[in-house]
Amino acid sequence: MKIVYATDLHGDKAKYRRLLELARATGATAVVNGGDMLTMEDDLHRTQRDFIEDFLDPLFAEYEKAGIYHIGYLGNDDLRIHDPCFEKACSKYPHAINLAQRKYDLGPFEFIGMNWVADYPFQLKDRCRKDREDYVFQKQLGLGVLSTEKGFEELADWPAYAAKLPTIEQELAALPKPKDASKAIYVIHMPPARIDLDICQSGDEVGSVAIYKFIEQTQPLLTLHGHIHESPKRGGHWKAQMGRTVCVQPGQPRSGALSYALIDLAAMEIDRFEVSTLSPMSTER
Numbered sequence: 693m694k695i696v697y698a699t700d701l702h703g704d705k706a707k708y709r710r711l712l713e714l715a716r717a718t719g720a721t722a723v724v725n726g727g728d729m730l731t732m733e734d735d736l737h738r739t740q741r742d743f744i745e746d747f748l749d750p751l752f753a754e755y756e757k758a759g760i761y762h763i764g765y766l767g768n769d770d771l772r773i774h775d776p777c778f779e780k781a782c783s784k785y786p787h788a789i790n791l792a793q794r795k796y797d798l799g800p801f802e803f804i805g806m807n808w809v810a811d812y813p814f815q816l817k818d819r820c821r822k823d824r825e826d827y828v829f830q831k832q833l834g835l836g837v838l839s840t841e842k843g844f845e846e847l848a849d850w851p852a853y854a855a856k857l858p859t860i861e862q863e864l865a866a867l868p869k870p871k872d873a874s875k876a877i878y879v880i881h882m883p884p885a886r887i888d889l890d891i892c893q894s895g896d897e898v899g900s901v902a903i904y905k906f907i908e909q910t911q912p913l914l915t916l917h918g919h920i921h922e923s924p925k926r927g928g929h930w931k932a933q934m935g936r937t938v939c940v941q942p943g944q945p946r947s948g949a950l951s952y953a954l955i956d957l958a959a960m961e962i963d964r965f966e967v968s969t970l971s972p973m974s975t976e977r
Contacts, residue, residue, distance in 0.1 A: 693799050696721040698952040699881070699918030700944040702769065703731025703743055706969035707950045708751060715760045718954060722760060722798060726918040727767025727807050727881040730774070737843065740774050742826065749781040752788040764794035767881050768809045768919070771839035772818040791879055795868035801877055801913075801957060802870040808863045809882040809919060810900045815849060822859045823902045828852075861902035874936070876912035877957075883917040887934065889941035890920050891927030907934050914955070917941040924951070932962050 696715050701707045715723050728741040729748070748823055755762045760972050766778055775792075782788040789796050791805030810823040817836040822829075822852045829851050836850030846855050858866070860882070870876035883889040884907055890899030898920065915937060924930035924943035930953075932939045942951045951966045 693801065693957045694718055695722045695724050695955050695957065696720045696952055697724045697726065697916050697940065697955060698942065698944070698950065699726025699730045699801050699916070700767070700921050701725070702728055702944075703733070703749060704947065704969070708747070710950050710967070710969050711952065712751070712754060712760070714952065714954075716758060720760065720954075723755075723762050723764075724803070724879060724916060725762065725764030726879055726916055727765055728769045729764060729766055730770045732769060736771055737773070737839070737841075737970075740771055741777055744774060744777045744781055748778075749784070754780060756785040756787045759787065761787045761789060761798065763789040763796060763798075763803055763805075763879070765790055765805050765879070765881075767807055767808045767821040768812075769816065771816075773839045773841055774895055777829045784822045793863075795870070800873070801875050803877050803879060804867055804870060805879045806863060806867055807881045808860055810860050810898075810902070811854060812898070814917065817847065817854070819856055820854065821863060822854055822889075824859050825899050827859070829918065858905065859902065860900055861905070864902060864906045867879070870912065873912050875908055876910075876914075878907075878912050878915045879909075880915060880917055881919050883919055883923065883941050884915075884934075884939065887932040887939060888927045888929040889917060889923055889932055889939060891923045892920060893922050893926055895926070904934075911936045913937065913960075914957075915939045916953075918944065921946070926963075931962060 731743045782790040803938045813830045813833045836847040837844040884904035885899035885901045921944045930952045942953045
């Protein structure tokens with residue numbers, strides 16, 4: 693079974709279309725989308741909902757017609773108020789799978805998703821958590837905000853609010869358990885710490901210690917990550933080995949090019965490509 697994995701598309705329609713083309717061309721069973729799916733333009737309360745209804749819904753219909761699975765979830769830059777809208781779009785198509793905090797069996801493989809991220813200094817806190825109980829908050833760039841149907845709600849004391857929420861460590865423990873870890877594929881938007889898949893442009897390492905520990909202890913077949921777009925170019929690594937587990941973080945250029953991984957799950961052959969979204973497929977590789 694082959695899958696195409698990409699993440700952090702942020703509403704780039706050309707990248708979405710190219711992924712479906714790639715899945716058809718490679719004979720992939722599924723495209724796996726690692727989160728941060730929606731546009732970042734204008735009023736996110738309106739434009740992100742429109743993107744789901746006017747673009748993703750018809751796109752999922754194309755996946756259904758092609759018999760190719762789209763397995764994914766919304767990410768930390770996608771407002772939580774749009775979760776029901778995304779769930780509604782996925783529910784219309786058997787091949788469109790919302791994997792957030794869920795498990796989905798595809799052939800012998802078990803896909804398990806988590807879209808919570810460890811806290812970062814930026815304002816939107818919809819999907820942010822403390823990494824572990826001993827987490828030390830970074831200096832925050834303005835007040836934290838949560839999305840509501842009436843707009844953004846400011847949090848006067850984000851650390852105090854976050855202290856009442858489950859940590860990333862606790863969220864991981866609450867995920868559905870695989871029947872067989874050797875066939876489990878975790879799609880976790882946040883990258884783990886300590887294995888060079890979390891390098892920001894500044895050189896800072898911002899991955900999750902809780903996720904690292906979870907992978908170390910669970911030892912699934914494969915983990916798929918994103919979140920830090922520039923990490924593969926900044927740190928020089930897009931893949932790492934943790935015991936029996938292979939961790940993949942393909943990164944994502946901002947525009948004009950698509951980064952993705954093509955994965956043969958039976959052979960565990962994994963290749964990363966970066967292709968233009970402006971040229972025909974026949975000239976890409």
